[in-house]
Amino acid sequence: MNRHEQALLKAQSTVEKNKKFVKRYAKKRQWYHFMPECGWMNDPNGLIYYKGKYHLFYQFYPYGPYWSAMHWGHAISDDLLNWEYLPVALAPSEPYDDCQKGGIFSGSAVTGKDGRLYLFYTGTVISDDKVIKSQCMAVSEDGINFTKYQNNPIINPTMFVESDPKVWYKENKWYMIVGGEENHKGRAILYVSDDLEKWSYFGTILKSDGSLGAMWECPDLFSVDGSDIMVICPMHLGEQKCSYLVGNMDYKNRVFIPSAKGEVDYGFDYYAPQSFEDPKGRRIQFAWANAWDWMPWWKGFGTTAQEKWCGAMNIPREIRIKNNIPRFIPIKELSSLRENHRYYDKFYIDKDAKTKINAGDGIHCEILATLSLTDTSAESVIFKLRCADDVQGKNNRFTKIIFNLCSKTLSVDRNYSDDWSTGIKSCKLRFLDKDKLLIHIFMDTVSVEVFTDDYATAFSTNIYPEEICKDIYVETDGGSASFLSFETWGIKQVSF
Numbered sequence: 001m002n003r004h005e006q007a008l009l010k011a012q013s014t015v016e017k018n019k020k021f022v023k024r025y026a027k028k029r030q031w032y033h034f035m036p037e038c039g040w041m042n043d044p045n046g047l048i049y050y051k052g053k054y055h056l057f058y059q060f061y062p063y064g065p066y067w068s069a070m071h072w073g074h075a076i077s078d079d080l081l082n083w084e085y086l087p088v089a090l091a092p093s094e095p096y097d098d099c100q101k102g103g104i105f106s107g108s109a110v111t112g113k114d115g116r117l118y119l120f121y122t123g124t125v126i127s128d129d130k131v132i133k134s135q136c137m138a139v140s141e142d143g144i145n146f147t148k149y150q151n152n153p154i155i156n157p158t159m160f161v162e163s164d165p166k167v168w169y170k171e172n173k174w175y176m177i178v179g180g181e182e183n184h185k186g187r188a189i190l191y192v193s194d195d196l197e198k199w200s201y202f203g204t205i206l207k208s209d210g211s212l213g214a215m216w217e218c219p220d221l222f223s224v225d226g227s228d229i230m231v232i233c234p235m236h237l238g239e240q241k242c243s244y245l246v247g248n249m250d251y252k253n254r255v256f257i258p259s260a261k262g263e264v265d266y267g268f269d270y271y272a273p274q275s276f277e278d279p280k281g282r283r284i285q286f287a288w289a290n291a292w293d294w295m296p297w298w299k300g301f302g303t304t305a306q307e308k309w310c311g312a313m314n315i316p317r318e319i320r321i322k323n324n325i326p327r328f329i330p331i332k333e334l335s336s337l338r339e340n341h342r343y344y345d346k347f348y349i350d351k352d353a354k355t356k357i358n359a360g361d362g363i364h365c366e367i368l369a370t371l372s373l374t375d376t377s378a379e380s381v382i383f384k385l386r387c388a389d390d391v392q393g394k395n396n397r398f399t400k401i402i403f404n405l406c407s408k409t410l411s412v413d414r415n416y417s418d419d420w421s422t423g424i425k426s427c428k429l430r431f432l433d434k435d436k437l438l439i440h441i442f443m444d445t446v447s448v449e450v451f452t453d454d455y456a457t458a459f460s461t462n463i464y465p466e467e468i469c470k471d472i473y474v475e476t477d478g479g480s481a482s483f484l485s486f487e488t489w490g491i492k493q494v495s496f
């Protein structure tokens, strides 16, 4: 057995031991947001449809619910919702990737011309207090067992501290984008290859002028509906953590020319997204439903670590572009999980009034509403989720989603959500439709995801309330609200 096989075996036997506890005792298990069997999970990696299955890899630490020596966990699915865990795919084992404060960092997957599955990742080690990052490759015949390439690294460390390779094929060439930095300004760098093994520098296709952050993580570059989109995660940029740039990738001049920019998700918990094209031609994005400590609202990693797990994915979204504006639409497969449909006809709430809503069990549910902007006089329409009047002698619990039609903002207040969460975060509403506002909310055990503005605005947040917090209210402030339609569903638990 070689070093990598030994490291995988050790990791997998720990998973086998700890997963039973999480399955049996973890009360905050998600119902349909993918989470690890046990231990720690962050970024989605290596998303691909290979040999008839969707594959999802992820940053994984099997030995405890905290970040440390990164492995790649692995799961497969037929529908992007129900997942089967597979054995740990990659473990730190070599001089270029074996480090307690490093390991197998994020990356991507492609099917090679020989039909094999190729994974690309950043091998990260710390030596003399210096972070050394190189790009590495691993290969598999069956999509389950992976061998590290004998000539790793395929790209040696550079002064730009590059990481998170995303690889794609275009006009007889393989391209790889990596994020990096120079003088505390983020940059995206492209490499090119004929055979996936030998890579050469292609160009620095976009650099931050200072307004786009200190270092870029997890860059993604793809085409949708005739436009190119680059997604970057800029570090140390205050409230902006995951930005998109719509534009044109000019391969001839080796530059990306942006024409519009915005945030992929404005919430507290959406980071390191990765996308892939599925067999139906859809561009689908997954992201890690959490954040790192350089983000201003960061406050640890929630309360699930007590249950021996930490981290989940956001729901998969299909990306479309309309009028140069990306839309992030929950994949339509999610509707197969709906149950217990309720339809409120001509839903109306009086001035400064409050109405209780029924939606599934009030914890795992979906709300889809269309607010009439022409018939609504309220200054704010407020969705109060996960409410309970008195939790074991403590204060009231609620999470507020506030649509303020005067200041044109969407805000999420989680100061009263639980004993752990804090903060209010806001973003601008665009009112892409002048007459009505779409409001689509997904709730899971510890997640709330809000979509509005025709899916151009998304806002994801984790909260950790007790099980008894399950009332939902809609309130108005400063006037009445009129909905053209108002529907709710419960959401069934998937298998993983």
Ligand code: FRU
Residues within 6 Å of the ligand: 042, 043, 059, 070, 105, 106, 122, 163, 164, 217, 218, 271, 272
């Ligand atoms: C993003 C990130 C990546 C890195 C990985 C390490 O969340 O910081 O840049 O590859 O996580 O786990």
